[in-house]
Amino acid sequence: MVATPIGNLGDLSPRAAEALAGADVVACEDTRHTRKLLTHAGITGRPLLAVHDQNEGERVPRVLGLLGQGRQVALVSDAGMPAVSDPGRLLVAEVIAAGHDVVVIPGPSAGVAALVASGLPTARWVFEGFLPRTGAERARRVAEVAAERRTIVLYEAPHRVRRTVEDLAAACGPGRRVALARELTKRHEEVWRGSLGEAAAHLAASEPRGEFVIVLDGAPEALPAGDEEIEAALTARLEDGESRRRSVDAVAAELALPRRRVYDIALRLGGR
Numbered sequence: 001m002v003a004t005p006i007g008n009l010g011d012l013s014p015r016a017a018e019a020l021a022g023a024d025v026v027a028c029e030d031t032r033h034t035r036k037l038l039t040h041a042g043i044t045g046r047p048l049l050a051v052h053d054q055n056e057g058e059r060v061p062r063v064l065g066l067l068g069q070g071r072q073v074a075l076v077s078d079a080g081m082p083a084v085s086d087p088g089r090l091l092v093a094e095v096i097a098a099g100h101d102v103v104v105i106p107g108p109s110a111g112v113a114a115l116v117a118s119g120l121p122t123a124r125w126v127f128e129g130f131l132p133r134t135g136a137e138r139a140r141r142v143a144e145v146a147a148e149r150r151t152i153v154l155y156e157a158p159h160r161v162r163r164t165v166e167d168l169a170a171a172c173g174p175g176r177r178v179a180l181a182r183e184l185t186k187r188h189e190e191v192w193r194g195s196l197g198e199a200a201a202h203l204a205a206s207e208p209r210g211e212f213v214i215v216l217d218g219a220p221e222a223l224p225a226g227d228e229e230i231e232a233a234l235t236a237r238l239e240d241g242e243s244r245r246r247s248v249d250a251v252a253a254e255l256a257l258p259r260r261r262v263y264d265i266a267l268r269l270g271g272r
Contacts, residue, residue: 001092003107006079007185009040011108017041019105023074025066027051027059029087033078051075056087060094067100080109085129085155110184111153114213117191118151118179121218125151131164138167145216146171152216158182158208165203168216169196177217183210225255230265238269 002019005011020026021043028034031048038046051059066073075082075091081104082088092102111127126148132138145152145168156164161180168178174197181191188210192202196216225233230251237247248266252259 001082001088001102001104002074002076003081003105003109004034004037004076004079005185006108006110006113007183007189009037011185012037012041013105013107016105016107017043020046020074020076022072024071025049025073027063027073027075027091029077029082034076037076049073051091052087056090060091063091064094064098064100067095067098081107084109084111084127108185110181110211110213111155113184114179114181114191114215115151115153117181118215119193120151120177120179120215122151124149124218125153128152128154130155130157133160142167142171147219149218149221151218152214154214154216156212156214158210158212161208161212161214162200162203164214165196165199168214169200172196172216172219174198174200176219179215181213181215182208184213186210225257227265230255230257230262231269234262234266234269 002016003013004016020038020041023046025047026034026038027049029050029052031050034048038044049059049062051063063073075088077083077086077088080086083092096102115122115125128141128145131141131145131154145154154164165178165180168176174195176196177194178196178199179191179193180199180202181189183189192199194202233251233254234247237250238244242250244266248259248262251257252262255262
């Protein structure tokens, strides 16, 4: 598995070029794109095998056959590390299951580059890739992202980035910090930083161009529930006929509070 440049061809490492030159076959997402990369690196005569989202499963027997013959196959995607929001995961899993070796040659990563350039916390972060485009699954994932405490890295296409930022602003609040990175390592590289509300206005001001990486600050730590919130939760359960003991247990669990505190408030409520 060979990581390839995410924009600047100068980022192809010597080890990556050596692996591509030594491979018997290069499995790639787009043969035209990979041929240009190989030509830039001075590599000629390498047979190319197209492996993309639509045919990855069909290509597994071909690749396993090559490996069974002792041939060496290099797997690349159009940019970055194959199998990360790109084809390759299924193929790698099948190669491992068949008992063949998988060697990773690391290199450029748009997600990591955007993360470290964002100015947001990097000690703990989560990669979400592309959000679902529509429907209940998208709404669920946006809600999960909004509640995530770690820094979140997402990918988005230019024609969908406005809607995604708007959805995130609605779920997280317009004040949540965010960085928008686009065209990383290319001539028009840009890393924009601000709030989600400001990001929506920024994107509305001009037509978004280039692939985007969205780096979103994690959710702030929730404030402990106050007495009024605890009383309201207890009252709702007690009025529904639930026993005091069950109500206390349930509210303590829901609000992540010590049972003793909830019990004391339940005693103050008395017969209410």
